[in-house]
Amino acid sequence: MGGWKNYHTPATVEEAIDVLHGYDGRARVIGGGTDLLVETRRGLRRPYEAMVDVSRIAGLNTISQTDDGIVIGCGVTHTEIVNDERIMRHGQCLAESCSVIGGPQVRNVGTLAGNVAHALPAGDGTIGLLALRGEVEIAGASGRRWVPAKDTFIGPGKSVIDRHREVLTRMRFEPAGNGEGSAFHRVMRPQGLCLPIISMAARLKIDGGSITAASISMGPVGPVPWFAEPAAKALVGGPPSQERFEKAVAIVLANVTLRTSKYRATEEYRSAMIRTYLPLILAAAAERAGAAR
């Protein structure tokens, strides 16, 4: 399936790191394998000597709500995220983004951690987590550190996480408070080995009729999933109006490099989809914020 000789299923993070270091770069971390195995088999990657499966580490198969926020272990699958009430309530855009990944059988195996660690410019779960201003915990030989998810991407498929030696162990985000809501939408051709035309998510906080905090994420609009800070900033300080949403759209379009791809969509079409859907996503997030608790 990819030519590796050994498959390890460590029970703890420490054991996983030890095993990885034993191979000194010749082993690869694997979650559900829905990306990695298809890629290795198509010969898109050089063969590894071993796979280190981090999807069954004790304590990392759960979603929990702690003082640090909603915490999702690296073994958690998209199906588990979609079915979780806390995520639905506190991070609806994440549940929505994971719900469109592959089909049910892919979601039963694929993990959010694998989606984020893969660092593709338009990983759907990744876009959802970004809008929630999510953070990821990276464990390596020198210990563990929390990093904003947006700072882990360095290029298409390139992550600051050394996937031969480090493990993305957990992800977390702040639960939605009063007056907060989020939403996600993807424009795509029907099912298949298709990449999205555009995926976008937003989180808004509204207080006294005025937006007090905002974040927007999207892809593919460049080499990495984009945390659209300038556009989000422009939303803050006024009402959630169509006019304000269109201002954000203009800032997005001034900041992105949209590509024409032969099979998927033209630059013009992607831009039209951003103009059409971003205001709708923002409106949905605002409505949910208004309806919140």
Added chain:
Amino acid sequence: MAIELTINGQAVSLDVEPDMPLLWAIRDLAGLTGTKFGCGKALCGACNVHLDGQVMRSCAIPVSAAAGRKVTTIEGLAADGNHPVQVAWRELNVAQCGYCQSGQIMSAVALLERNPNPSDDDIDAAMSGNICRCGTYTRIRQAIHKAAEDRS
């Protein structure tokens, strides 16, 4: 390398290369050929089996990831081939060429175990990962409703 797993309730030990997809371990080593190879890329659903009760793509799971776990294939649904879903499939004559159908049935069984009375939308969502080249989708939907009724 020997890998121990349970297939259709029976403990088996397979002598395999660890990177072999579960699909080929099931078909070539365990000799259970009801599970089909369609695309080998996790796209079509012909290879669906249950792993610890959840429906998954056996073409995209290495046999080593299934070590110590329970696999159910189409052959394991009922000894006599009369699982309520299989009966409904026969009565409504769902199959055309039949190639995709064992994968379809594995998805349908998983759906009904979770949701004994699914709506059309529930069915469409649960079956969206199964492709049928012959286009038997409408009969698949009817058969799932029928199996749900027959069971209740």
